[in-house]
Amino acid sequence: MQESTKNKLAWALRIIVSLLFIVSALAKLSKSEWLDSPYFAISTFEVKQLYPLGFSSDIAPYFSRFLIGIELALGLLLLQKNFIKRFVIPITILMLVVFIGHLTYVSVVNGGTSGNCGCFGELIPMTPIESIIKNIIAVIMLAIAFKLMPKETEKHNFWILTTVTLASILSLFMIAPIQKGIEETSTTQSEITETNLDTVAVQSDSILTQTKPEEKMKDTASKIKEVKIEVDKTAPTPKKSGYAKFFSKIDNGKQVLCYFVPGCDHCRDAAKQITSLKSVDPNFPKVSILFMNEEIEKIPDFFKEAGASYPYKIIEIIPFYKLLGDNKNTPGVKYLWNGNEIKYWWDPEGxxxxxPNELKNILTKPKEELNIK
Structure with missing residues (x-):
């Protein structure tokens, strides 16, 4: 093979792998379109990919931006000649080998034919097995390019490497700056209004009678005792669900708590189904929503499409994912009874x-037929 042909083939292979790295980095900053929501995308990457590896919420934001910055830098550096054979290609191959090792472990532990490995973020879902194959092909392509490239064409301007690398890493902190000290929730007007309505006292008898203090206390104690016995017989033992900081009365009776994203089509479908159930059942539980702080300007449209408005809180992205639960996705719908978690649905499919029919059936079951822990 002639030297010119070897050089062209080596360039072609480098360009392909370079595009692979650049696309991978940019995809981790994208939700449904390129670079449409960098902070949301990188936060999702942290929660779904780094937290399961043991990264803390303090370290993950820095590591994610550093990792994606290195990925972007290697993609760009493959397109230049400085230290290409001495540093760039070997480091790129090493990074791919580390990814292959990690994905192999994930495949052995959790199975590699389902789920999203996160290599291209949420924009282009890819299973661990698919990603392993992709990385092995990339390693082979780089090895061939390394073999074909003449050593004398390599340049030695180290400042190019450091400048591109630092610029790539810093750009990540500029595109998706780390947000510190954000409040977990923000109060909404609909929530305040509902709380005020709940506190209105209703007079049960229009005739006022004089009652001795002792008799009044005995009568009140007797009624409280009777009610308590009745509640104990018909409902599960009350417990704290942990959501009272969002909705003060959520541990009282039957409640439906939803985890929604305002722009999520699956979430809107779930909300419409809940509204449909509520419209035909006058005893349907109270519905409360925890919205992720992403596209919150779409909340009015969300309720319009759902066919009803519900009390809600807005939760920042990282705390929202923590509340949703590990390896869980929106829409999340949780049925609570006296603070006890009876049933939790947490995936757009599967x-x-x-x-909705399952929720309808569960609502009619007595506590004896429910698996209450």
């Missing part, structure tokens, strides 16, 4: 997808 066996954990919200099923």
């Amino acid at each position: 066996s954990n997808k919200f099923q």
